[in-house]
Every structure is written in C-alpha cells, then in structure tokens.
Amino acid sequence: NWLIVAGEPVVISKLDDYKVEFKFSAPYALFINVLGSLWGDRFARYCAHYLKQFHIDYADKDELEAMMKDAGVEHWYQLFGTKPDTRRNPDTPSYLPWNLSTPSHSDPLVADRNAFYWKVDPEGNQLPYIDAIHWSLVDGKDQLNLRAIQGEVDMQLRHITFDNVPLFMENRERGNYRVMLWDRGQVTDTVLHLNHTNKDPVLREIVQDKRFRYALSLGMNRADINEAVYLGQTEPTQVSPTKNSPVYWEPQAISMTEHDPDQANAYLDEMGLTERDDEGYRLRPDGERLSLVFEYVAIFAAWGDIAELLTSQWKEIGLELISTEIDRSLFGQRLSANELDLGVWHSSGEWNPFIEPRSFVPIVNNYALRQYAFYYNSGGKEGFEPTGDILKAIEIWEEIKTTVDVETQHALFREILELNMENLWQIGVTTAPPQPVIVKNYFRNVPEDGMFDDQPRSPSNTGMEQYFIRAGEDT
Numbered sequence: 001n002w003l004i005v006a007g008e009p010v011v012i013s014k015l016d017d018y019k020v021e022f023k024f025s026a027p028y029a030l031f032i033n034v035l036g037s038l039w040g041d042r043f044a045r046y047c048a049h050y051l052k053q054f055h056i057d058y059a060d061k062d063e064l065e066a067m068m069k070d071a072g073v074e075h076w077y078q079l080f081g082t083k084p085d086t087r088r089n090p091d092t093p094s095y096l097p098w099n100l101s102t103p104s105h106s107d108p109l110v111a112d113r114n115a116f117y118w119k120v121d122p123e124g125n126q127l128p129y130i131d132a133i134h135w136s137l138v139d140g141k142d143q144l145n146l147r148a149i150q151g152e153v154d155m156q157l158r159h160i161t162f163d164n165v166p167l168f169m170e171n172r173e174r175g176n177y178r179v180m181l182w183d184r185g186q187v188t189d190t191v192l193h194l195n196h197t198n199k200d201p202v203l204r205e206i207v208q209d210k211r212f213r214y215a216l217s218l219g220m221n222r223a224d225i226n227e228a229v230y231l232g233q234t235e236p237t238q239v240s241p242t243k244n245s246p247v248y249w250e251p252q253a254i255s256m257t258e259h260d261p262d263q264a265n266a267y268l269d270e271m272g273l274t275e276r277d278d279e280g281y282r283l284r285p286d287g288e289r290l291s292l293v294f295e296y297v298a299i300f301a302a303w304g305d306i307a308e309l310l311t312s313q314w315k316e317i318g319l320e321l322i323s324t325e326i327d328r329s330l331f332g333q334r335l336s337a338n339e340l341d342l343g344v345w346h347s348s349g350e351w352n353p354f355i356e357p358r359s360f361v362p363i364v365n366n367y368a369l370r371q372y373a374f375y376y377n378s379g380g381k382e383g384f385e386p387t388g389d390i391l392k393a394i395e396i397w398e399e400i401k402t403t404v405d406v407e408t409q410h411a412l413f414r415e416i417l418e419l420n421m422e423n424l425w426q427i428g429v430t431t432a433p434p435q436p437v438i439v440k441n442y443f444r445n446v447p448e449d450g451m452f453d454d455q456p457r458s459p460s461n462t463g464m465e466q467y468f469i470r471a472g473e474d475t
Contacts, residue, residue, distance in 0.1 A: 001363065001364075001376065001377055002034050002039055002356075002364075005026050005027075005401055005402060006024075006025050006026035006402060007025075008024070008025035010023065010024055020043075026402045027402050027403075027404055028401060029400075029401065029402065029404045029409065030354055030355075030400070030401055033352070033354050033355050034355060037355045037356060037455045037456075038454065038455055038457055044095050045084040045085070045086075045092075047084075047092065047093040050083075050092060050093050051080070051083055051084060051092075053067075054067065054076070054079055054080040055076070055080055056076045056077075059076075064076060064079075067079060086099055086100055087100060087104050088104060090102070090103075093116075094114060095114075095117070095118060096114060096117070097113070097114055097117050097119075097127065097464065097465040098112060098113055098114055098128065098130075098132070098133055099111060099112060101132075107136060107137040108134040108135055108136050108137075109134070109135040109137070110132060110133070110134055110135075111132065111133045112132050113131045113132060114128075117465065119465055121466065127465040127466065128464070128465035128466070128467070129445075129466060129467065129468040129469075130467055130468060130469060140299070141159045141161060141299050141300075142298075144156070144160070145159075145160060145161060145164045148160060148164075148438045149164065149167050149168060149171050150171070150175060151171070151174065151175025151176055151440070153438060153440075154439075154440045154443045154469070155439045155440065155443050156437075157182070157435055157436070157437040157438070157452060157458070159300065160435070160436045160438055161301065161302065161436070162230060162231070162233070162301075162433040162436060163229060163230070163231070163302050163305075164436070165181075165231070165436055166231075168436060168438060176440060176441050176442075177438055177440050177441060178441060179436060179437070179438060179439075180437040180439060180450070181434035181435065181436060181437070182434060182435045182437055182449070182450040182451060182452045182458075183435075183450070183451045183452070184432040184433075184434065184435055184451070184452055185348075185350070185351040185352075185451050185452065185453025185454075185455065185456070185458075186242075186346055186347040186348050186349065186351075186432050186453055186454075187237055187240055187241065187242050187253075187347050187350040187359075187428065187431060187432060188237055188239065188346065188347050188429060188431055189300060189346040189347070189433075190301050190306055190344060190428070190429040191344065191345055191346065191347050191367070191368075191426050191429075192216070192343075192344055192428075192429065193340075193342065193343045193344065193345065193367035193368040193426050194207045194213060194216075194341075194342055194368055194425075194426070194427070195207065195338065195341055195342065195343070195368070196208055196368060196369055196371075196372075196425065197338055197370075197371040197372075197383075197384050198338075198341060199339065200341075202284050202285060202286050202288070203284070203292075203341065206271070206290070209271055210422070211268070211270055211271050212267070212268070212271060213423075213424045213425070213427065214264070214267050214424060215263075215264040215265070215267040215268050215317060216264070216314065216319070216427060217238075217256040217257065217264075217424060217427050218256055218259070218260040218261070218264040218267070219259075219261055219264035219314050219316065219317040219319070220259065220310065220314075220427075220429065221309070221313050222236040222257060222259065222429060222430055223236070223259065224309060224313075225306055226430050228305065228309060229301075229302050229305050229306060229309075230430060230433050231433075233433050233434070234430035234431045234433050235430060235431045236254065236257035236258075236430055236431075237253055237254065237257060237428045237430060237431045238255055238256065238257060238421075238424070238427070238428040239347050239350070239359045239360070239426055239427075239428045240252050240253035240417070240428070241253075241350050241351075241353055242350045242351045244351065245350065245351055245352065245353070246410060247353065247410050247413045247414065247417070249414060249417050251421065252417045252420060252421040255424070256424060257428075261316050264317045265317050265318070268282060268318065268319075272285070273285075273290060273318070276318060277289055280315070280318060281315075281319070281320045282318035289320055290318065290319055290320065291319075291320040291321070291322055292319065292320070292321055292342045293322045293323075293340075293341045293342065294310070294323040294342045294343075294344070295323075295324055295325075295326050295331060295334065295340055295341075295342070295343055296323065296324075296326070296331075296343070297325070297326065297327070297328045297331045298325050299328060300345075300346055301346065303344050304323070304325060306344075306429065307321070307344075308323070310323075311323060321342075335367060335370065336370075338371055343367055345367055346432070347359045347428070347432075348453065348454045348455065349453060349454065349455045351451070351453065352455070354400070354409065354413075355455050356455060357397060357416070359426075360413075360416050360417070360420055361393045361396075361397045362376065362386065362390060362393075362394065363376050363377070363394065363397060364377065366426075367426070368425050368426040369390060369425055370383075371383040372384055372385075372386040372390055372394075376394060389419045389422070389423050390423075390425075393416050393419050393420075396413075396415050396416050396419075397416065399412055400412045400413060437450070437452075437459075442469055442470040443467065443468075443469055443470075444467070444468050444470055445463070445466050445467045445468055446459075446462065446467060447462050447463075450462045
C-alpha cells in the first residue's frame with residue numbers, strides 16, 4: 001500500500017521519453033524516502049520493449065500460450081510476474097552493475113558485469129570494475145563462517161556472525177583478510193514475535209493480554225544474554241528507533257528491559273494463571289501446561305543459544321519454552337499460515353522508520369501482527385481486522401504519510417512509540433552488535449565505516465560498483 005494515499009492509488013503518467021509523473025490524491029510527504037528504499041526500484045524493473053512479449057495486451061496470442069505451456073503456468077500473469085526479476089530471469093534488461101548469468105539454484109551462482117551499466121568513474125572508466133561475482137552455496141551459516149575464518153572468501157558480511165569475531169581476529173593474518181565492524185541500521189538482531197492471532201483460542205487470549213507480554217520481557221535476563229552471546233557488547237532494548245534516529249525515545253527503548261522475575265510472576269498471577277503442575281509450570285485456563293513453541297532459523301544471529309537461555313529464564317516464571325530449529329522456507333510457510341506460537345527474526349530499518357515502519361505498525365511484514373498487515377494490504381479480504389490500539393497506530397501512520405512538516409511527523413511518530421511502549425506487541429532482547437565484514441587484503445575500495453541494513457540493500461549502499469581486486473594479488 002505504499003502507492004496508496006488517502007485511500008486512493010497513485011496515477012502514473014508519461015510526460016516524455018525521460019519523465020513520468022506520480023500523482024496522488026493527497027500530499028505524500030514520504031514518497032521520496034520510499035523511492036530510496038528496497039521498494040523504489042520496482043519501477044525500474046519493467047522494461048516495456050522486453051516485457052510486452054509476455055503481457056496479454058501486447059503479445060501475440062499463440063506465442064504467449066506457447067511460452068505459458070513451456071513454463072508450466074495456467075495464466076499469463078504468472079509468466080509475466082517472473083520476467084522482471086533478474087534473480088529468476090537472466091535475460092531481462094537490467095540497470096544493475098551485475099546480472100545473474102546462471103540459474104538461481106546454481107553452485108556456483110554467477111553474476112557477470114553488465115556492459116550497459118549506467119555509471120562511470122571520475123576518469124570516465126566504465127563501472128563496475130569487477131568482471132564477475134561468484135557465490136558458493138554452503139550448508140548453513142556455521143560452514144560459511146568457518147570458510148571466512150580460513151580466508152576462503154573475498155568479501156562477505158551477510159550471515160557473518162558477531163560471536164565469531166575473536167576467531168576472525170585471531171586468524172586474519174593467516175587468512176590474508178581484514179575485519180571491519182559496520183554499524184547496524186536495525187536496532188536489534190533478535191525480536192521475539194508472539195503470535196497475537198494464534199489458532200489456539202486459549203493461547204491467543206493469553207498472548208493478547210499485555211500483562212503476559214510484560215511478564216516475558218521482565219522474566220528475561222538480558223545481561224546474561226549479552227555476556228553469553230554478544231561478548232558483552234550490547235545493551236538491553238525493546239524494538240525502538242536506533243539511537244542516531246531523530247525519533248529515538250529512550251523511555252520506550254528501555255521499557256520493561258530490566259530483569260524482574262518477581263514482577264513478572266506478579267503479572268502472570270494477576271492474569272489468573274496461578275495453578276501449576278508437578279514440575280512448577282503454570283497451567284492454562286483449560287488445564288493444559290502453559291507452553292510456547294519457539295521456532296527459529298539458524299542463519300542470522302545465535303538464536304539457538306538465546307533460545308537455550310530463555311528456556312531456563314522463563315522456567316523461573318512458570319513458562320515452558322520448547323525451541324526447535326526449522327528450515328527458512330518452512331518458517332516462512334508457517335508464519336504466513338498463522339501456525340507459529342513464537343518466532344524470531346531481526347528488526348529492520350529503525351535508523352529511519354519513515355521509509356518502512358514495519359517494526360512499529362502492522363502495514364507490511366510485521367511478524368507478530370502479520371495477520372493485521374494482511375488485512376491492511378488486502379483491503380480487508382485477508383487476515384484479521386485491526387482494532388483498538390493496533391488500528392490507532394495504523395491510522396496515525398496514514399496521517400504521517402500526508403504530513404509535510406517534519407516536526408509534526410516526528411510528533412505523530414512519538415504517539416506510535418507510546419502505543420508500542422504501552423502494548424509491547426513484540427519483545428526486543430539486546431541492541432544489535434556491529435556487523436563483521438570479512439574482506440581480503442587484495443579486495444579494495446570497501447569502506448572501513450559502513451551501515452548494514454535491509455532497506456539500503458547493504459552492501460549496495462557502499463558503492464559496490466567501485467570495489468576492485470588489486471592486480472596480481474588475488475590468491
């Protein structure tokens with residue numbers, strides 16, 4: 001819905017061969033921000049002279065049906081939808097510095113230099129400098145980090161984990177690489193997403209009581225997690241704007257982050273969850289043990305280690321946590337099907353929540369309140385209808401979109417933060433540690449200081465097209 005303002009979709013008109021007009025029914029103060037995000041490149045993907053052959057309004061009917069048959073799809077739009085995506089279609093014209101030249105499941109996966117890339121360096125040399133990028137497929141982040149430690153990658157940051165920094169530093173000379181630590185654009189790499197629309201009606205009612213969420217946050221010993229998982233380099237936090245954001249508000253960021261098991265137990269007692277079984281776990285109103293199944297994907301942070309710590313910490317307040325590692329694709333399927341009790345993922349974009357406020361308002365990809373986001377984006381055809389403070393947060397966001405004055409935007413966003421602090425819809429753990437970046441010594445032009453986040457598509461925000469390999473040293 002980022003192209004809908006005041007309930008009306010954008011109207012896009014061609015002015016001439018180099019200009020288009022985006023016309024909204026009301027002021028859209030955030031439009032330029034969003035164009036600079038991962039959403040903004042959508043318009044640059046649809047190359048008319050190439051894509052018309054797959055579109056029912058332009059294509060030859062017989063040729064289109066033949067292509068649909070070859071692709072094994074029933075509808076023309078199923079074929080068309082795959083064609084602008086360079087990851088699935090290497091033949092599509094692209095403005096990117098490199099284009100995939102092998103299928104996306106290949107090992108190695110190869111992207112070759114785009115001879116028609118639109119940038120040159122100050123001396124007029126065509127960019128990018130590097131002719132090709134090769135990615136080797138590995139079996140999980142542990143194998144990737146081991147290969148990085150051994151000096152077997154030219155550059156890598158995604159899935160390079162902070163807990164391995166001591167090993168990276170110890171082996172950097174032997175592996176002929178340097179270790180950079182980039183800032184994070186996300187406030188935390190561990191957000192606990194309780195399912196507010198759980199299919200289990202008893203558990204759903206428990207989770208929707210904010211006292212339960214308060215109890216889980218207060219029952220967590222973030223100091224122990226910081227020392228055990230993050231080498232003492234993080235701080236307790238909820239899901240909040242980062243400290244360098246103009247809308248950072250400390251009371252919200254640190255709310256309910258102290259370790260207070262007595263108060264946590266008091267909240268659960270207030271809810272009437274006073275009965276316990278022989279092992280000390282609380283019982284639900286239906287007599288079943290109060291348990292949460294915690295499902296995680298072992299690709300980003302040390303979520304398995306955190307789950308192990310939470311299991312013992314929450315046992316002190318009478319909650320059973322059953323943790324299980326699952327495949328990423330299965331996690332996505334279960335999340336969309338509303339089948340998770342408790343999931344975990346990193347946050348995103350808190351350095352500038354005016355690009356995409358997914359961490360604070362359920363309008364897109366908010367895991368804890370995902371079904372409300374489905375409702376919002378489908379116009380009420382899917383998901384759960386938002387009510388109360390969830391609806392209020394959405395309404396405030398819609399007001400922000402049409403508010404031109406920046407100070408007023410910030411004041412309105414403070415109201416959203418107040419709602420987040422009061423409701424604690426999702427639970428943060430600690431601030432994100434710096435992002436380790438492993439770079440071979442012959443691999444140059446990689447900045448020492450950078451920012452890692454989804455929204456600017458890191459490391460694209462660091463001028464990858466100007467990275468180069470120093471001649472004669474790429475061994």
